[in-house]
Amino acid sequence: MVPFPPEKEEDFAPFFPKEVLRRGLAYAKEGRVRRVFRVGERLLGEVQGSEPEPYRVEVGPGLWGSCTCPYPGFPCKHAAALLYAYLEARPKEDLLLALDRLSPEEAKALLKSLAQVPEVALLLGEILLPEKSFLEGVRALRQAFLLEGGEEEAKALLLRLPKVGEKELLAFLEALLEAPFDPEPYLRAGVGRYLEVSQDPLPLLRLYLKAPSPALEEALLELGRRDPEGLLAHLSGKDPWGLKRALKERLLLALGREEEALSLMRERLEGPEDYLAFVERLLALGREEEALRYAEEALAWFGKDPRLFPLVDLLARRRGRPEDLALRFALRPGLEDYAALKALLGRAFPEKRRELLRGVRDPALLAKIHLLEEDWRALDRLLKGAPREAYPALAEALEGRLPEEAARLYLEAARDLIEARGRERYREAARLLSRAKALDPGRVAAFLEALKGLYPHRRALWQELSAQGLGP
Template sequence: MLPFPPKKEEDFAPLFPPEVLRRGLAYFQEGRVLRVFRVGERVFGLVQGSAEAPYQVEVGPGLLGQCTCPYPDFPCKHAAALLYAYVEGTVPDLAPLIEALTPEEAKDLLKKLAVIPDVALYLAEALAPEKAFLEAVKALRWAFRLGGGLGETKALSLRLDRAGREEVEAYLEALLEAPFDPEPYLRVALERYLALTPRLSFLLNLYLRHPSEALREAFLRVAEEKEAEALRLLKGRDALGLKRGLEAELLFRLGRVEEGLSALREGLEGVEDYLLLVERLMALGRVEEALRYAEEARDWFGKDPRLLPLLDLLVAHRGNPEDHRARFGVRPNLEDYLALKSKLGREFYRERKALLRQVRDPALLARIYLLEEDWKALDRLLRNAPPEAYPALAEVLEEKLPEEAKRLYLEAARREVEKGTRKAYREAARLLLRLSRLDPKGAREAALALVLAYPRRAALKEELAPLFSEKPHGPVEE
């Protein structure tokens, strides 16, 4: 391990990512290191970053330490800047000086330091860490109400190792009010909380308010050690079914499989309840039972899109007309349409119109009409199709009706160019590249015509430039 505190750049530079080290050196040269001091083997300081308040930095042997900046990893550029300031300046070790003070001199020194605002914050944290942490949580809540708080959240995460149960609980409560996704910070805080003496009731209340995966897993980890208390807490009112899900998962983890399944069966009210039960039964290899519950959900909830996993399961294992019909109703597709046509025989034509009325995708309708050679229906579809459907329709028609596909590609490209944005020009170029697979010359002529029609649009010419080449184009990106 390299010596610490460092005496020269070579003592710490190899431990930094090159870009982080470079930016740290720039910060040092810009004079952003406001203070630097040493206590034993640790270097402390303040470094001015992009935020209004300077960041507090602490670095020890092995470059282990912390910084209140939002950078997710350590060491950061502020740590590098601090170490550059340390090796380039004369920084006395305060530890021997502090040890030489008498008790009265130490108290007098602390009183004098306490009137300096920045130092007072360090003293408050050192002398009354619990109170200081709770005050920081209070400030964090205020920051959340104003729509910010990300930096404060990261700073408090670095102080969790010195916080007790009450402080961590206050921090966890506050995180539920964050205006951003708190999940990464919940995970860090929960690891600290589980290392203390966690309260099951507290974890359950948090989960019921914010049913995140981190809180769910934390509750279950503690519940496995406190089985009786956990099962007692999970009884009672449960409007959203969250307690039932926890109870079932806990019973499964405890090896009480049949009790867990009973808990899931008792709570069968919504689609999500059926999904949980069927998933668990499939995992246990009880396929027929799982399929029975999947059918029950199909019959109860009709066209709810959340049913798709269960409908896929039914189609894969049985593929009855009822299964294909139900899945087509939720997500119209060619596979189910053709399966129904095959399985129903003549009966299919009694349902055909009703099935087609469920299809909202013009491209899917076009595929069906092409397969059935229903040219009149296809003609009506193309005459009434909305312009935004032209690209998908053209792709469907490329093989059997190339002339119609070329017309649709060209019209779609023209409409994109009329929008007048770089993004639209890029989409126009993509459409013309598709057209070039059918008619290279026609695509080049169309691109040239568009550029001549809008001579002042340099971005358009830039995006369409590949089409002017005589070389064959590669695959068209989606």
């Protein structure tokens, strides 16, 4: 094992890049090493670099260490300079041993003297007065928030959490609620420490009601599991935003008191969102029949409210009755439901068909339906009246059955994009032409030949076409 601190140059030189070592030696010869101390198995010192303020360097066994210089790696030339300076001066005195020889009175006097140095005073304050120092850090954190910063200050306070108590933790958590960045990771660390020092849910509940957070909610639920009645006692009374009620429901469910939780949820079934949450909870508990009953109740109350689509979808998937499929089609039309209704209703379907189609606004879906029905007249009317912006989607719908018509629509849509100009439009036009080429190569070749005569100097256009393999 290589000795440390080193006894000769060979103990560290082989572990440095040659150029870094050479520059470190030059620094040492120039007298740039201002100070070097031995502290146990570490060397500490200052090396004057290119900046007015000297760099602080620390080197330990295995050339582990750090330097305040901007060099991205370690060891750097300043570490090499410090090692060379140590060999030259070789201070035999170890600061730790020197401190051991101090009497209590001398040690106290030294600390008082060091307390006059601002940087040392801050470190001593963190050690000797951790609570007061932490609260000062929280004040600095709030000030940093005003300047749209604060993450570095928050990270520094995290390191000091193990030394503070409930009062300091609550001040930290409350400050984080005003953070201009996502405070969740810091809140999670803070409430983790709070659970170690306190069993009182009320302070956390006040913060949660002020600014709901997953970390605060999880901590409250943990305290509720430890002492259910202690938290439940606070989850009543004034509750304008419904946060207490929602937290109470989650706690009761976490405690396995399902009927109490469901009873609370039933009491507040007022809007579509309430029914959605209630049905979802019933399904999670495996109570499917009850969930379906409340889904029906919601539809009876609110009809075709788009927010209830998940309940409509649930009924259609679990029961598959014609009325369920028809309602799902009305809220979110799709070819699958249309085909399923046609199969289920049989001879009665033509009467329903007109009503179903009346609610379809998507030309591409209408095209697919007409193709399914082989209703060529309706499809022809649709294509003649369709807006040009719908051509790409219509073309995609027609590719399988009517490739030539699909190619025509792709070409028309590409022509509109090219005339509108712009690289993004050219890129989309090239994509459409590529699809058309797979359907009707001759037609696309003629189209591209015409483009050469119309727009020979549109560099961006031909770049995008070439990227799709359509260029000259």
